[in-house]
Amino acid sequence: MRLIVHNMLTCNVKGVVNKFPLKIVAEKVVKKEVDFNLDFLWHMLAKIEWKALVDGARSLGYSELPDHAEALESNESFLKKFHHALLELHLEEGSLVCKETGRKFPVKKGVPNMLLHEDEV
Amino acid sequence: MKATLAPSSLISLPRQKASSLRSPSLLINSQRPSSALMTTKTASRGSVAVTAAATSSVEALREGIAEFYNETSGLWEEIWGDHMHHGFYDPDSSVQLSDSGHREAQIRMIEESLRFAGVTEEEKKIKRVVDVGCGIGGSSRYIASKFGAECIGITLSPVQAKRANDLAAAQSLSQKVSFQVADALEQPFEDGTFDLVWSMESGEHMPDKAKFVKELVRVAAPGGRIIIVTWCHRNLSQGEESLQPWEQNLLDRICKTFYLPAWCSTSDYVDLLQSLSLQDIKCADWSENVAPFWPAVIRTALTWKGLVSLLRSGMKSIKGALTMPLMIEGYKKGVIKFGIITCQKPL
Numbered sequence: 001m002r003l004i005v006h007n008m009l010t011c012n013v014k015g016v017v018n019k020f021p022l023k024i025v026a027e028k029v030v031k032k033e034v035d036f037n038l039d040f041l042w043h044m045l046a047k048i049e050w051k052a053l054v055d056g057a058r059s060l061g062y063s064e065l066p067d068h069a070e071a072l073e074s075n076e077s078f079l080k081k082f083h084h085a086l087l088e089l090h091l092e093e094g095s096l097v098c099k100e101t102g103r104k105f106p107v108k109k110g111v112p113n114m115l116l117h118e119d120e121v
Numbered sequence: 122m123k124a125t126l127a128p129s130s131l132i133s134l135p136r137q138k139a140s141s142l143r144s145p146s147l148l149i150n151s152q153r154p155s156s157a158l159m160t161t162k163t164a165s166r167g168s169v170a171v172t173a174a175a176t177s178s179v180e181a182l183r184e185g186i187a188e189f190y191n192e193t194s195g196l197w198e199e200i201w202g203d204h205m206h207h208g209f210y211d212p213d214s215s216v217q218l219s220d221s222g223h224r225e226a227q228i229r230m231i232e233e234s235l236r237f238a239g240v241t242e243e244e245k246k247i248k249r250v251v252d253v254g255c256g257i258g259g260s261s262r263y264i265a266s267k268f269g270a271e272c273i274g275i276t277l278s279p280v281q282a283k284r285a286n287d288l289a290a291a292q293s294l295s296q297k298v299s300f301q302v303a304d305a306l307e308q309p310f311e312d313g314t315f316d317l318v319w320s321m322e323s324g325e326h327m328p329d330k331a332k333f334v335k336e337l338v339r340v341a342a343p344g345g346r347i348i349i350v351t352w353c354h355r356n357l358s359q360g361e362e363s364l365q366p367w368e369q370n371l372l373d374r375i376c377k378t379f380y381l382p383a384w385c386s387t388s389d390y391v392d393l394l395q396s397l398s399l400q401d402i403k404c405a406d407w408s409e410n411v412a413p414f415w416p417a418v419i420r421t422a423l424t425w426k427g428l429v430s431l432l433r434s435g436m437k438s439i440k441g442a443l444t445m446p447l448m449i450e451g452y453k454k455g456v457i458k459f460g461i462i463t464c465q466k467p468l
Contacts, residue, residue, distance in 0.1 A: 005299045008273065012309045020311065034296055043248070087296055105309075111282040114275075114303035118180055121307060 001091045001112050003056045007048055009112065011098035011105075013120040021052035022096035022105065024059035029094075034087045041083055045073060048086070057085040179328050183277055183304065185380040186326055189437050190278035194257055196434040200421050202227075203288060204259035206322045206350070207459060208417075209233050212409040223417050230350070230411075231263055231321070237405065238348045238463035240317060244268055251275070251315045251340060253305045254323020258285030258298060264319065265297040273310075275303040306332050313342045324351030324390075328382035334393040341466040347399070350407075353460045354384040368456045371447060378437075378444040387460035399464035408452055411459045415449045 011019040054065045064081045072078040095104040096112055103120070106113050197205055201223070208226025210218075218226070235241050247268045252261040255274025258281075265272040276282050285300040303309050305320075305327060318341045327333035337347050354364055354372060363369070372384050387404050394402050421427050422442045431438050451457030 001301075002295075002299065004271075004296075005273065005301070008311075008314065009301075009309050010311055012307045032290075032295070035293070037296065040296065108279070109283050110286060111279055112301045112303075113279065114301055114307075114309040115183070115277070116304065116307050118177060 001107050001110055002087055003053055003089060004086050006056050007052055013101055013103055013116060016100050018100040023099055024056050025097055026060050026091055026094040028092040029060045030090045030092050031088055032090055036083055041079055060089045062089060182328055182382060187277040189380045191280040192435050192437045193441060194281050196430050196438050198257060199430055200427055203257050205256035206230055207411040207414045209410050210413045231260055234348055234350055234461060237461055238346050240346055247316045249315050250317040250319060253320040255300060257281050258288055258300055260319060260321050261298045262289060262292060262294050265294055272298045274300040306336055308336050308340050310340050312339050314340050316342050316345045318347040320349045322350055324349055325381050330385050331393055338397050343466055343468045345466050347464050349390060349462045351460055353387045353458045355455055355458055356386045356388045371451055371456055375444055375447050378440045387462060390462040394464050400467050402464040404462040407459045407461055415445055419445050
């Protein structure tokens, strides 16, 4: 699971208010290179929840992102870090944790499992 | 009303009596020996009898579906490739197609669906797509490539999700597409996330059609399009409360091996969308356009390669293969319909 996906996932347990973002507990993180695509990055910059990305990256062992992204769209060094954090860090094994309930959603072989149990629906 | 054969035609359905929003009664015939539940209420119009016992049979269904696809996806991919849906053919085409002809038909199914929904003219607006019941990601990868959009796929099967991710990586699409294990009835996304909500032959697995449609609508962005392509039973006539017993019996036998809950009709979907105030609702009966598909699947199963792979794959695959003639019978007798229903969420 890459952070671009983590930035969209919510806790879907019934009644939960603070459902985004999910906290990441990382057990195995892998880096995989991806081609740099400026248009795609600019497009994503507009959509991404920045704090969730920064915190998520830290949980995956990457602390280079600045706390704020304003006015940095043309900064090459910033864009490379953004690219790396968003697309190249993979959580292979670990879990995503709901901040309100502590409910853990496992991530196995890079695939998050967001299925709920009967009593959570 | 007679169905016209042109794929983009709009069929106006006989207006059904307005009924309270229904959750079709669960008809779950689970293969699992541990499930004590055989809740067998016939799906009938207007009944909302979801029993207390039904909740845990929903979990059993979900597990059954996951296991079915964990077991059979590899086999399907080996023989048919990465699209786990019907091909779209010109009606009455008597030419027997080659394998690649059928694969092209599967691609055409995606294209015809997009065109029917009016998406093709609005390509540039499609930035984020969700593929509900994504299989091994064929549609997701195709649509992501076509529109340059970001596509998230969800499936109940961990095996499928992993395979889908691996295929995306192999096709250098990892940036654009990713796959998760999640429930279509409880999607882990905020409201209004997706410009296109895509459900290609997954609706038939949903035990609660009303909830399924509500979730599709919830995650669609204002102005976004929803495309549902699914197996349905025929529309009921005015005054008809349910299918004939022989028709229900046929469907029951199919449900068992394919892990399907109760079927509904295309007009049931239309009613649900209307009740949720969607606009530009369109539907069509594409049964004539998919007729060559099951005979072709059976032919591939009967090849040497097919038979060997089936035997290796396991009982679920074998039972699935033995059920395929029932699909043909269902289509021929007009019980089973291949339907497309599309709409747009208001701004």
